[in-house]
Amino acid sequence: MERRSVSDLQQHFQKILRDAEGDKELVITHAEETEGSKLGDNYMSIVLRTKVTGRRGNGEVYSGSFMTKHYPRHRAIAQVMRNADLFINEAYVYNQILPQLGDIAPRCVFADENEIVLADLKDEGYMVMPRLELLDLEHCKAVVQCLAKMHARSYALKRKDPKKFEELMSSTIEAVFPQDDAPCMGSSMDVSINTAINHLESLEDTSDELRSAIEFVRSLIGKSVEIMKTLVLPGQGKYDVLSHGDAWNNNILFKHDAGGHVVDVKLIDYQIPRHVSAAIDFHYLMYSSAKAAVIDENYDEIIRSYHSALVHHLGKCNVPEGDVKGMSIDWFRDELQKHHMYGLLTTFWLVNAVLAEENETVNLDDFSADFLEEIEKFTPVVTRKKAERIRFVVLHCIKRYRSKETVGK
Numbered sequence: 001m002e003r004r005s006v007s008d009l010q011q012h013f014q015k016i017l018r019d020a021e022g023d024k025e026l027v028i029t030h031a032e033e034t035e036g037s038k039l040g041d042n043y044m045s046i047v048l049r050t051k052v053t054g055r056r057g058n059g060e061v062y063s064g065s066f067m068t069k070h071y072p073r074h075r076a077i078a079q080v081m082r083n084a085d086l087f088i089n090e091a092y093v094y095n096q097i098l099p100q101l102g103d104i105a106p107r108c109v110f111a112d113e114n115e116i117v118l119a120d121l122k123d124e125g126y127m128v129m130p131r132l133e134l135l136d137l138e139h140c141k142a143v144v145q146c147l148a149k150m151h152a153r154s155y156a157l158k159r160k161d162p163k164k165f166e167e168l169m170s171s172t173i174e175a176v177f178p179q180d181d182a183p184c185m186g187s188s189m190d191v192s193i194n195t196a197i198n199h200l201e202s203l204e205d206t207s208d209e210l211r212s213a214i215e216f217v218r219s220l221i222g223k224s225v226e227i228m229k230t231l232v233l234p235g236q237g238k239y240d241v242l243s244h245g246d247a248w249n250n251n252i253l254f255k256h257d258a259g260g261h262v263v264d265v266k267l268i269d270y271q272i273p274r275h276v277s278a279a280i281d282f283h284y285l286m287y288s289s290a291k292a293a294v295i296d297e298n299y300d301e302i303i304r305s306y307h308s309a310l311v312h313h314l315g316k317c318n319v320p321e322g323d324v325k326g327m328s329i330d331w332f333r334d335e336l337q338k339h340h341m342y343g344l345l346t347t348f349w350l351v352n353a354v355l356a357e358e359n360e361t362v363n364l365d366d367f368s369a370d371f372l373e374e375i376e377k378f379t380p381v382v383t384r385k386k387a388e389r390i391r392f393v394v395l396h397c398i399k400r401y402r403s404k405e406t407v408g409k
Contacts, residue, residue, distance in 0.1 A: 004033070006031060006032075009031040009033055009050065010028045010029070010030070010031045010052075011028075013028050013031050013050065013052050013066070014026065014027065014028040014054070016109060016110040016117060017052070017064070017109065019110075020109035020110065021056075021062075023056055023057050024057065025056070025057025026054065026055075026056055026057060026062060027054045027055055028052050028053070028054040028062075029053060029054045029055070030052065030053045030054070031050055031051070031052045032050065032051050032052075033048050033049070033050045034048065034049050034050075035047075035048065035049070045069040045070060045071065045072060045083075045087075046069070046070040046072050047067060047068070047069055047070075048067075048068050048070065049065065049066070049067055049068075049120060050065070050066050050067075050068060051063075051064070051065045051066075052064050052065075052066070064119070064120075065119075065120035065122065065123055066109065066117050066118065066119060066120050067106075067117070067118045067119075067120045068115055068116065068117045068118075069087075069090075069115060069116040069118075070114065070115050071083060071084065071087045071113065071114045071115065084113065085173040085175035086175050086271035086272070087113050087114065087116070087271070088113050088173060089172055089173055089175065089270065089271050089272065089273055090111065090116055090269070090270045090271045091111035091112050091113055091116060092171055092172065092273075093172075093270035093273050094108040094111040094116060094270065095108070095111050096168060096171070097168055097242065097270075097273065098270070100153075100157055100168070101150060101153045101154060101157070101242075102149075102153060104146060104149060104150050104153075104266065104267055105118075105266055105267055105268060105270070106118040106119045106120075106121050106126075106253070106266055106268060107119040118268070121253055121255075121266065124255065125255050125256065126253040126254065126255045126264075126266060127253065127254055127255075127256075128249065128250055128252065128253060128254075129249060129252070129254060131249050131250060131354060132354075132355060132357075133291075134249070134289055134290060134291040134292075134354075135249060135289050135290050135291060135294070136291055136294060137294050137298050137301075137302075138261065138262055139254060139262060140285070140286070140289075140290050140294055140298075140302055141301075141302055141305045142254065142262040142265050143247065143252055143265055143285055144282065144285065144302055144305055144306035144309070145265075145305060145306065145309040146265040146266075146267060147244065147247060147267075147278070147281050147282070147285070147306070148278075148306050148307075148309035148310040148312075148313060149309060149313045150241075150242065150244065150267070151241040151242070151243070151278045151281070151310060151313075152241075152309075152310050152312075152313030152314045152316075152317055152319070153313060153317055154241045154242035155239065155241045155314065155317075155319065155323075155327075156314065156317030156318070156319050158241070159319055159320065159323060169234065169235075169242070169273075169275045172273045172274070172275075174232060174234075174274070175271070175272065176228075176232075176245075176272055177225065177228045177229045177232050178229075179229060179233075186225050186228060186229075187225065188349075189224040189225050189228065189345060189348075189349065190221050190222065190224055190225070192348040192349045192352070193217060193218075193220055193221050193224060193345075193348050194221070195348065195352065196217060196347075196348040196351070196390050196394075197214060197217055197218055198382055199382055199383075199386055199387035199390050199391075200213070200214050200217065200387060200390055200391055200394070201214065202382050202384075202387050203384075203387050203388075203391060205391070209395065210391065210395075213391075213394045213395055213398055216394075216398065216402075217348075217394060220345070224345050227341050227345065228341075228342065228345060231276070231280070231339055231341065231342045232274055232276055232280075232342075233276075234274060234275040234276065235275050235276075236276070236277075237276075237277050237335070238326070239277075239278075239323070239326065239327050239331070240275055240276055240277055240278075241275070241276075241277075241278050242273060242274070242275060243273070243274045243275075243276050243277075243278065243280050243281045244267055244270065244272075244273070244281050245270070245271070245272025245273055245274055245280075245281070245284075246269050246270075246271060246272050246284070247267065247281050247284055247285045248284065248285065248288040248289050248350060248354065249288070249289040249354065250269075251267060251268050251269040252265060252266075252267060252268075252289075253265065253266040253267075253268060277335045277338070277339050278310070278332070278335065279332070279335035279336045279338065279339040279342075280339055280342050282303075282306060282336065282343075283336065283339060283340060283342050283343025283344075283346075284342070284343060284346055286299070286302070286343065287343040287344070287346065287347045287350075287393050287397075288346065288347065288350045288351075288354055289354065290302075292388075292389070292392045295392075295393075295396055296392075296396070299396075299400075303329070303332065303333065303336070304329065306332070307329045307332050310327065310332075311324060311327070314327065336401070337401055340397055340400070340401035340402075343393075343397065344393065344394065344397045347389075347390065347393045347394075348390070351386050351389055351390055351393075352386065355383070355385050355386045355389060357383075
């Protein structure tokens with residue numbers, strides 16, 4: 001991707017900031033652009049940080065720092081990955097949906113199908129937690145509470161004005177598991193399952209439990225894409241909500257107090273918005289980003305934390321009492337049961353990104369338009385860390401959500 005010249009950068013930010021700040025006389029006198037993320041931390045876009053200085057129309061000094069996501073038009077695989085749809089989605093969410101839902105994301109100063117410009121919250125103390133370390137109990141609870149706030153507010157909008165909610169959601173695009181047969185990211189799901197099997201078979205564990213689990217995973221080959229397409233069909237449940245769609249560690253910003261405790265959470269990267277069960281976001285977060293010990297020891301506590309926050313925000317949004325009662329904790333546990341395969345299958349997909357060491361990260365610029373053929377030949381490095389994570393999630397999912405009779409079928 002070619003960088004803009006300093007003068008072009010200044011003119012671009014002056015134009016969008018005049019609109020964002022409501023100051024037609026704002027002048028940007030300096031703009032400096034640097035890399036906004038490392039390889040392996042962002043796969044579907046190019047991220048740059050821009051610091052600007054200037055003066056307002058009233059003569060006051062103006063300064064700001066912004067994060068810009070660019071559509072990677074130069075990538076040969078952009079069409080296969082449906083990058084254009086992802087950017088259309090995100091611009092639409094920032095421009096049309098999030099203004100209805102309040103303070104769950106950084107301020108958006110500009111968004112279209114080519115770039116998303118957000119306020120850089122780094123100077124305010126927000127940060128992404130180290131990807132390889134995964135999230136502890138406090139951070140997991142903070143995220144599910146933020147997701148619950150988003151889910152509750154979206155449900156309140158749906159309940160108050162069903163027509164408006166339907167109009168908002170009808171303009172979003174299912175870019176990952178679309179109902180058509182054209183190439184998409186979801187087409188690589190079976191490749192990730194084979195990779196997961198390779199990892200599981202690399203372990204020295206020869207127990208019947210693991211062998212049975214491997215056979216169950218193997219039985220998903222050829223079925224996984226259809227399973228996922230079914231799970232993401234919009235509006236199947238009475239209490240379905242707007243889901244974030246990609247709530248993993250690198251799309252979560254945390255702010256901490258002086259003691260290191262979480263005081264706020266912001267969610268970013270709204271490229272996969274859906275009208276689906278709240279359980280999908282919960283499974284995706286937990287199986288992608290929570291420490292194994294947290295899932296093992298605190299899973300039910302986190303479910304209760306999510307549900308308590310959901311009820312709290314439903315109440316604040318004046319959702320009818322009958323609906324709040326209907327969205328009981330038993331209802332949510334039932335939703336988790338119905339949608340557990342979403343969490344399991346996305347684990348096979350995400351683990352290679354979440355737990356990739358710096359020397360294992362994939363550069364999507366290296367792939368051609370024949371991505372789906374190339375990715376089948378691409379073999380991620382088998383590591384013990386990834387193998388142990390896959391084993392843990394598979395066994396947890398089987399024990400928690402699948403009866404003995406269903407394993408291996």
